[in-house]
Amino acid sequence: MSRPRTPPAPAEGGARPGAGTPAPGPGGGPAIVLQGLTKRFRALTAVDDVSFTVQPGTIFGFLGPNGSGKSTVIRMLCGLIAPTAGSASVGGFDIVRDPESIRERIGYMSQRFSLYEDLTVLENLTFYGRVYGLRGAALEARRDAVAGLVHIGDRLTQRAGTLSGGWKQRLALACALIHEPRILFLDEPTAGIDPVARRELWDLLFQLAGEGATLFVTTHYMDEAERCTEVGYIYLSRLIVSGPPRDLKRLPGVTPAGTQRFEVRCLAPDGTSLPTRGLVILRRMPGVRDATIFGDAVHLLVDEGVSPATLRAAVEGNGIAQAQVRPMGPSLEDVFVALTAAEEARRRAARAGGRA
Ligand SMILES: Nc1ncnc2c1ncn2[C@@H]1O[C@H](COP(=O)(O)OP(=O)(O)OP(=O)(O)O)[C@@H](O)[C@H]1O
Numbered sequence: 154m155s156r157p158r159t160p161p162a163p164a165e166g167g168a169r170p171g172a173g174t175p176a177p178g179p180g181g182g183p184a185i186v187l188q189g190l191t192k193r194f195r196a197l198t199a200v201d202d203v204s205f206t207v208q209p210g211t212i213f214g215f216l217g218p219n220g221s222g223k224s225t226v227i228r229m230l231c232g233l234i235a236p237t238a239g240s241a242s243v244g245g246f247d248i249v250r251d252p253e254s255i256r257e258r259i260g261y262m263s264q265r266f267s268l269y270e271d272l273t274v275l276e277n278l279t280f281y282g283r284v285y286g287l288r289g290a291a292l293e294a295r296r297d298a299v300a301g302l303v304h305i306g307d308r309l310t311q312r313a314g315t316l317s318g319g320w321k322q323r324l325a326l327a328c329a330l331i332h333e334p335r336i337l338f339l340d341e342p343t344a345g346i347d348p349v350a351r352r353e354l355w356d357l358l359f360q361l362a363g364e365g366a367t368l369f370v371t372t373h374y375m376d377e378a379e380r381c382t383e384v385g386y387i388y389l390s391r392l393i394v395s396g397p398p399r400d401l402k403r404l405p406g407v408t409p410a411g412t413q414r415f416e417v418r419c420l421a422p423d424g425t426s427l428p429t430r431g432l433v434i435l436r437r438m439p440g441v442r443d444a445t446i447f448g449d450a451v452h453l454l455v456d457e458g459v460s461p462a463t464l465r466a467a468v469e470g471n472g473i474a475q476a477q478v479r480p481m482g483p484s485l486e487d488v489f490v491a492l493t494a495a496e497e498a499r500r501r502a503a504r505a506g507g508r509a
């Protein structure tokens with residue numbers, strides 16, 4: 154076997170976990186707790202005073218723009234880098250006092266996961282299994298189990314380097330699961346894979362959560378966020394909000410008082426959808442605060458006085474034969490857009506007041 158390029162992160166410190174690790178937190182406490190967690194890299198504050206709790210069996214989706222601090226939070230929670238301030242526990246273990254116990258018990262698929270490309274699928278699984286102290290029949294059983302779970306059983310002799318992106322992702326997930334961790338950190342597990350592979354991977358995540366695992370998943374995909382039990386949104390190092398998607402959509406400020414949301418479908422005489430044409434017209438209408446294309450429809454945030462009839466009257470004609478208007482609730486994207494704007498305004502005000 155050739156030398157691995159880089160050692161897998163969870164193996165740091167030569168940890169030797171037992172398979173079938175215990176449930177999260179002692180006494181059935183939360184799986185993950187962050188309290189004022191902060192990380193500074195010299196002058197840069199990458200993670201600023203972040204606090205939240207993740208209960209066992211949850212799929213927690215962690216979102217935020219590039220460079221907001223998601224991976225840095227994960228690396229602290231996995232015991233790979235120390236926080237500058239604040240504290241956190243994973244599975245009941247403190248990330249500063251007991252990072253080894255954490256690394257033994259968690260699965261971690263990093264954003265740039267390391268498979269050993271010149272090794273076969275089976276050799277990769279074997280390698281990671283051994284890192285976690287599995288040997289003999291136990292190793293074989295876990296290898297079979299995870300290969301079955303990600304449906305990679307008929308590719309065991311294929312070199313990892315020749316797998317397509319989606320299959321590499323699956324293999325990386327299988328490697329992260331080899332020691333049956335009860336808490337899994339997945340940093341953008343579906344980046345760059347096709348929609349079918351994404352859906353299959355999410356089916357798998359639901360299966361794992363259904364079996365009691367806790368999943369902490371970063372993603373830039375809103376449809377994935379909508380599927381999570383809870384989501385957290387971090388913006389420029391600070392957590393803006395966290396909670397179940399349904400609760401976040403009801404937060405004051407997401408749909409401001411005196412406004413309402415509509416979905417408008419603009420149809421040509423032959424029934425074709427013309428969202429772009431509709432968007433141009435709707436954006437010019439008085440009382441329209443925000444208009445965005447979603448799929449083949451336009452999503453609108455409008456003043457209360459703007460009725461479906463007004464919208465239809467404005468849009469119909471102009472090559473649009475029919476406008477279908479229906480009221481709708483906010484999407485998670487709407488939530489994040491609204492709360493980010495509010496946070497920006499708060500920061501501007503703080504700067505103006507000389508407090509930032
Ligand atoms: N080891 C490091 N040294 C210095 N700066 C770092 C280090 N690691 C991360 N950073 C900085 O911390 C900030 C947060 O980075 P992080 O990788 O956590 O963001 P992210 O939210 O995961 O972004 P992405 O969505 O692009 O993956 C960035 O400004 C990044 O450049």
Ligand SMILES: [Mg+2]
Pocket residue numbers: 223224225264340
């Ligand atoms: Mg990242």
